[in-house]
Amino acid sequence: MTAAVRIFAGLAAALSLAACQKTEDAAFGQKVHAYLMAHPEVIREAAVKLSENDRLAAMKASTDAIDKYRGQLEHDSRDFVANPDGRITVVEFFDYRCGYCKLAAPEVVKLISENPDVRFVFKEFPIFGEVSDTAAKVALTREGKAKGFDLYKVLMAEKALDDAALDRHLAEVGIDAAAAHRDAAHPMITRQLLDTHALAEALKIDGTPAFIVGNTMIPGADMAALRAAIAAARGGSGPAKTAS
Numbered sequence: 001m002t003a004a005v006r007i008f009a010g011l012a013a014a015l016s017l018a019a020c021q022k023t024e025d026a027a028f029g030q031k032v033h034a035y036l037m038a039h040p041e042v043i044r045e046a047a048v049k050l051s052e053n054d055r056l057a058a059m060k061a062s063t064d065a066i067d068k069y070r071g072q073l074e075h076d077s078r079d080f081v082a083n084p085d086g087r088i089t090v091v092e093f094f095d096y097r098c099g100y101c102k103l104a105a106p107e108v109v110k111l112i113s114e115n116p117d118v119r120f121v122f123k124e125f126p127i128f129g130e131v132s133d134t135a136a137k138v139a140l141t142r143e144g145k146a147k148g149f150d151l152y153k154v155l156m157a158e159k160a161l162d163d164a165a166l167d168r169h170l171a172e173v174g175i176d177a178a179a180a181h182r183d184a185a186h187p188m189i190t191r192q193l194l195d196t197h198a199l200a201e202a203l204k205i206d207g208t209p210a211f212i213v214g215n216t217m218i219p220g221a222d223m224a225a226l227r228a229a230i231a232a233a234r235g236g237s238g239p240a241k242t243a244s
Contacts, residue, residue, distance in 0.1 A: 065203050066215050072199050073212060078140070078192045079121050080148035082112045086119030088233045090226070091212040093125040093200055096135040096155045098208040104221035105156035111226075112149070118230060122152065125196055125208055133193070135166055137184035140192060144180060147173045 036043060066073065074089045092108065094101040112120050124140055126132035138144050139151055154169040155161060167177040183189075200206070203217070211218040213229035 066212060066217065069199055069202060072195070073123075074121060076121075076192075076195075079123060080139070080145045080152075081122070082120040082149050083116050083118055086115075086117045088117055088213070088230055089119045089121060090230065091121040091123055093123045093196070093205055093208055093210040095126050095128050095132050095208045096139075096158075097126075097128040097132045097161050100221040101209045102156050102159075104209050104223060105152070107223045107226075109149075109153055111230075115230070117234075122148065123196055123199075124193060125200055125205075125210075126193065127208060131162055131166065134163065134181075134184065135161065136193060137189050138166065138170065138175075138180045140189045141180050141183040141186075143175045143183065147175055151175070 073091050090111075108120070111118060124136035126136040135155060139148065139155075144151055150173040151169070154172055155166070158165050158169060170177040170180055200210075203212075205217075205219075207219065209221055211226050211229075213226065214233050216229045216232070218225045218229060
């Protein structure tokens with residue numbers, strides 16, 4: 001339902017109530033109509049207010065959900081974490097075949113490399129098909145997590161990730177591809193991906209990348225918003241560093 005439709009529905013309900021309460025004032029609806037026709041900006045103002053109320057309600061719902069699932073978001077021991085001793089936690093839901101994740105990746109790498117106080121949790125969230133699933137599963141093996149940051153960098157730098165490219169990059173970072181694929185078939189890894197998808201659904205995350213800092217959800221590759229959220233988490237002591 002659009003904001004305008006909702007506003008008119010509200011006006012209709014108000015008029016109906018007014019008519020029930022004061023049937024003798026049959027001209028009430030005509031007066032309201034005349035006023036709105038003379039001052040159409042009132043409808044615009046009401047739409048803006050309604051939109052803002054909706055935005056605040058969505059933010060409240062998001063904050064409540066983040067608080068509810070904080071442990072799964074930030075402290076799932078199955079995830080790969082960069083800078084594990086950092087005091088500020090960033091969580092990213094991502095897919096190795098997502099174009100916007102690839103655009104964000106160089107900034108993510110700079111952020112992790114230059115800000116040791118930022119603890120970065122990688123949530124494997126494959127949504128772009130079989131190759132995405134395979135890459136995520138391989139990355140969640142013991143071998144994959146041991147080379148987690150290097151593997152993230154090479155897979156995100158690959159413009160056309162397919163099975164052959166995946167195996168090539170595994171070898172590039174020193175991972176036995178055959179062993180990694182064998183270990184990736186473990187049901188516990190499948191369970192982890194199912195849990196991550198359920199977590200994303202609970203948080204109403206339906207695309208990648210999605211970042212979470214504290215109670216702030218940042219959908220998409222909005223790196224300026226991510227840096228601002230990190231600065232806010234630091235108490236406004238300055239933005240997260242990035243290389244020039």
